[in-house]
Amino acid sequence: MSDDVRNVYEALSTISEHWQPHRLTSINDYDVKVVKLQGEFVWHTHPDTDELFLVVSGELTIQLRDRDVVLGPGDVFVVPQDVEHCPKAADEVHAILFEPKGTVNTGDAGGDMTAELREFV
Structure with missing residues (x-):
């Protein structure tokens, strides 16, 4: 990973x-990821x-089995290990994710929405 300065907004504009x-x-054993979200x-x-x-822009709802957590710009929420969740966004959301290297976006569910992690160069 390069030690160059990275700009979140510039990175998001390319997605x-x-x-x-x-x-x-990356930092230690964690990846810092940027992502655009829309739909369920x-x-x-x-x-x-x-x-x-960490929501950069928009409104993200993280559905949990017992409640919904609504996040706006600047809000942070941690989904605990092994807690079933389903993010959704009525309109486009820009977000930052912090996860251990190798974490698959669909977790244990797999399927068509599983993404291959992409790199910025």
């Missing part, structure tokens, strides 16, 4: 597809890790 995370940088994702869990969402 054209929803639900396709791109690694912005898939219900899934991450059996081995927590997942941090």
